[in-house]
Amino acid sequence: MIERAERLAEALPEREIDALLVTNLVNVRYLTGYTGSNGIALVGREPGQRRFVTDFRYVTQAQEQVQGYEREVGETDLLDSVLPALPEGDVRLGFDDADVSVRAFDRLRTLLPERVELVPSSGLVEGLRLVKDADEVARIRAAAELADAALLTTLAGGLVSRTERDVAIALESELRRLGAERPSFDTIVAHGPHGALPHASPRDVEIAAGSLVTIDWGGVLDGYASDCTRTYAAGREPSERGREIYALVLQAQLAGLDAVRPGQTGKAADAAARALIDAAGHREHFGHGLGHGVGLEVHEAPRLSKASTSTLAAGQIVTVEPGVYLPGELGVRIEDLVVVTDDGYELLNGIPKDLTVV
Numbered sequence: 001m002i003e004r005a006e007r008l009a010e011a012l013p014e015r016e017i018d019a020l021l022v023t024n025l026v027n028v029r030y031l032t033g034y035t036g037s038n039g040i041a042l043v044g045r046e047p048g049q050r051r052f053v054t055d056f057r058y059v060t061q062a063q064e065q066v067q068g069y070e071r072e073v074g075e076t077d078l079l080d081s082v083l084p085a086l087p088e089g090d091v092r093l094g095f096d097d098a099d100v101s102v103r104a105f106d107r108l109r110t111l112l113p114e115r116v117e118l119v120p121s122s123g124l125v126e127g128l129r130l131v132k133d134a135d136e137v138a139r140i141r142a143a144a145e146l147a148d149a150a151l152l153t154t155l156a157g158g159l160v161s162r163t164e165r166d167v168a169i170a171l172e173s174e175l176r177r178l179g180a181e182r183p184s185f186d187t188i189v190a191h192g193p194h195g196a197l198p199h200a201s202p203r204d205v206e207i208a209a210g211s212l213v214t215i216d217w218g219g220v221l222d223g224y225a226s227d228c229t230r231t232y233a234a235g236r237e238p239s240e241r242g243r244e245i246y247a248l249v250l251q252a253q254l255a256g257l258d259a260v261r262p263g264q265t266g267k268a269a270d271a272a273a274r275a276l277i278d279a280a281g282h283r284e285h286f287g288h289g290l291g292h293g294v295g296l297e298v299h300e301a302p303r304l305s306k307a308s309t310s311t312l313a314a315g316q317i318v319t320v321e322p323g324v325y326l327p328g329e330l331g332v333r334i335e336d337l338v339v340v341t342d343d344g345y346e347l348l349n350g351i352p353k354d355l356t357v358v
């Protein structure tokens, strides 16, 4: 973990800040290894300027998890204990303006001496998190493999006449049984017209034979998330319309995957998949981006979308998930999780994508 703090320290001069106050818990975890629910870190340019503060509930945990930082126990407010580690003289202190509330900002301003200038610095740690190291790739791969296994076990019970909610509960408990800390997000199981809602919640409605069922699920393992979507035919072959849309989404998904390589922009990767859906007359039925980064958070940078400003690089982990949603009729989404390699990508999940009757 300490090499991550060093990389952060190296990034401070170009942002013209002397130290960064890290309050976002995901960023604190990334930098220190601490997994508790209350903790902050301060990282300055010099190796001696690494301080971690938590409260008394987490002292033992912090001793085990946090190395290379001066550890302090905060009393009422963790900020009181982190500030003595600030460098001398005039200090430009970066803080995560995307994470600090107006109230916390006011509190910070009152605690800080005049010589300290607060500088909005969000995105600095997120920038480091973009490219995964080998250990992170291994953890996400393990999370994806676990999620695959959980789905296959769940599908062994078939889909027809189970409710969407029953399938979601079975899948989530299987994720946990196999070792996941929790699902990456609320599992989506949506069939028939309900599948046309990209973020549908599972209902107490039985899955009908012949319908298409979209399942979007993932598990968190060792802090890292996975994310995958498959659309199945329940009980028997779906309608011709269903087969046609499925084939289109699969073709778009493969085109999106083909576009994933270092140097490619997130915008171009999105366009590669979107062009096929547009050409088939479904421009308005694919209303979300092609994909997103996955790591400690299930949705993080980079983005693959029309508005993306990201450029892909080896070691990034992204999803490729086009969908076509026909309101009142059906929906199909197919999502894979991939790591960008030196010359393309490698799949982290392995469930086949041909239209399958379950």
Ligand code: ZN
Pocket: 216, 217, 227, 228, 229, 335
């Ligand atoms: Zn997903």
Ligand code: ZN
Pocket: 227, 228, 292, 319, 321, 335
């Ligand atoms: Zn996703």
